[in-house]
Amino acid sequence: MSLRARREATPVDDDREFRREIRDWLATNVTDDLRGAGGAGRENEAFEQRWDFARRLAAAGWSTLAWPVEHGGRGASLARQVIFHEEYARSGTPGRVDHIGITMVGPTLMALGTEVQRQRFLPGIASATELWCQGYSEPGAGSDLAAVTTRARLDGDQWVLTGQKVWTSLAHVADWCFVLARTAPIPEGGSRHNGLSYLLVPMRQPGVTVRPIRQLTGDSEFNEVFFDDARTARDLVVGEPGQGWRVAMATLGFERGAATVGQQVGFQRDLDDLVALARRTGAVTDPAVRERLTRAWIDLTVLRAHTLRVLDAPPTAGTASVIKLLWSRWRQGLGELAMTVLGPLGVAAPPGDQEVERWRRLFLFSRADTIYGGSNEIQRGILAERVLGLPRQDRR
Template structure:
C-alpha cells in the first residue's frame, strides 16, 4: 500500500524517541506485574499520540488504519522490545465490542476513557466450574430497580487487581426447557472498585500473581450497562473473543521470533548447538513459526476468514511456545534446574517454560479449540461438555 514504508519509519522514529531502556522487554506472559506504573505511563503516551487506537474508526477517536498499517505497527512495536501493553483488554476487546454492539450512551461513556487509558479493564468469563465451557457459568445477576445485582465467582482473571471495570458474563435468566445453555446469559459492564467485589491474587509457579479470583457478593451495576439485549450475552461474548485475535497476533509472533533467536544464541554460547538432535529441534521450531506466520497473514488478509481461524491460530501458537519452553530446558541442561537465583538466562527460560504450561489452557483450552474445528469444519458430532 502506498505510504506504508513512510508509516513504518514514523513508527520506528516514535518508538526510538519514547522508549526508554527500563521499559524494553518489560511485562509479558508471566510478568504482567513488572514495571506496571512505568508501562501504564507509556500506554498513556501511546494513547496521546493516537497509537493505541490505530485500528479504531475515526468517528470513535481512532485513526482508521488499514490492516497493513496495523500489522506494521505491531511488528515494529515488537521488534523494538516495547513493553507488554496494560490497556490491551480495553482497546482490543471491550472497545471494539462497544462500537459494534453497544448503545450510543455506552459508547460515549466508555470509549473516550478506554482510548485515553484512563480506565483499565479485565475479563469476567471463566469460573471454577466453567473454564472454556462458558455456557456453564453460574454467576448470576438479577434486577433490583435500576441496577443489576451480581453474585458469583470468576477465576483466572488477568489484571483484575488493577482494573477499574470488568465485562462479566452472567446468567440473568433460567435456561428455557429444550433451549441451548447459551440462552439466558447477559454481558454486563461492572465497576470493580465497589463494596461487594473482592479480588484475591493467585500465586503462580513463576512466582508472579497476575491472575486473580474475583468474588461478587451483591456487587452492583447500572441497568443500562448490559451490552446487547439481556439474555443474549453469548453472542456478545463471542464477538469480544473474535476481536481479541486480530492484527496484534502478528506482533506477538515477532516476539516469538525474538525468543527463538535468543534461544539459538544461548545454544551456541553453551555449546548445546553441537548436539544434532537439538539443532534439528531448533530448526523445526523456526519452520513451525514461519508456517504460523504465513497462516496468520493469509487469514487476516482474507475477505471472510474461516470461522475456525482463531481456534487454529490458538492451537498453533500455544503448542509452539510449549515446545520452545521444553527445548529451552534441554538447551540449559542441568543448569535449568540447579542454577541459583541471579542467573538471568536461567531465570528467563525457567519462567518461559513454567508459564507456557498454561498457554494451552487459558483463552479457551486447546481441547475446546479442537472441538470447535471438529464440529465446524469436519462436521463431527458436538462434544459432550457435561
C-alpha cells in the first residue's frame, strides 16, 4: 500500500478501532438486568440501576462524547457520534435517564449560557449527578408553544413562577427544570414569541408540586408540574429576559442530533423481531402483511439515509420537522402492523405473556408519537410556511 493510501485509510481504521472500543466497554458493563430496560413507555423501569449505569457511562467519558473538549467532552466527529449511538442501540443498553441534560440543556448552555451558568451546571450534567426535565408544554400550549401562560416576575434577586406544565418527562426524579415562562406581556399588535424567558428552576423546593399522569401503557413517566410562587435566582435566565423563544428553539434543535441514528437502530431491531414473529405465527404468508413488512423496511432505510445526509449538512429550515414526521409515523405504523401480526392474540392474550405485552405497549405508546415533540400537524404547518412559503395557517 502506498503512503497516500495508508494516510487515507487511517481515519477508517481509527473509526473501526473506536467501534471495537465502545463495543467492548458495553459488553463488559451492560448486565442482563439492564439490557433493554426503560424502553418506550417504560421510563420508570429499573430506574436506580439505569441511573447508576448513566454515572458509569459518564465516568468513562462516553456521555459527553459530542461535547467540545473545552467543556469537558471528547469533541468526537459526527462519524464517531453515529458509531457510538449505533453500538449503544445494538447492545440492548438501557434507556438513558440523563439524556435531557446531555443532549438539550448542556449544548444550550454551551451556546447561549453565561460562563457562570456553564461552570455551575455542566459538571453535574456531564457526571449524571444532576438530572433535568423540560418545562415547555402546558394544558393550553402544546405544539403551539408561544401560547404558554406560566408567568415569572422579578422579586428582588429572584424570579417567582406561577403556572402549570404538563407531559413533563422525568419531573418526579429531576433536580432541575428548564422552563419557558412569560416574563413580559405581549405588546399590542406584537408577536406572542416576545416576552418569553428561558429559566433554570430547581425542582426540590416549596412551591413545586409534581403529579404523575397515568398512560395507556400503565406507566407514569409523564407528569403535571405546578409552580405556586416557586423561585429561582435572577441570574438563572439563559439569554436575555424576554428572548427565551430563540433559546427554546435552539434547545429543540440540539435534541435532534446524532442520537436519532441510534433510535433508528432500535427501530430496525423491532422490525427484525416483528418479521421473526410473523414467520412463527404464519402471518408472513399473508401477501398484505408481507407487503407491509417490506414497506416498513424500505421506509426505515430511506429514513436512515435521509438522517445521515442532513446530519452531515448545515441545518436548514424544516430539517427537524421532516425527521420528526418520518420517524413518528413509521413507529406508529409498526405498532399497528404488530397488532395485525398478532391477530386475536393481541387482544385475548392474558397478562404475563411478555412478547405480546411488548407489542401491545409499542402499539399503545406509539399513538402519542405523532403528538408529542410537536404534533405532526404543527410540523406540516412549519414546512408549509417556512419552507414552501405558503400563507400562515389560521389557528383560531
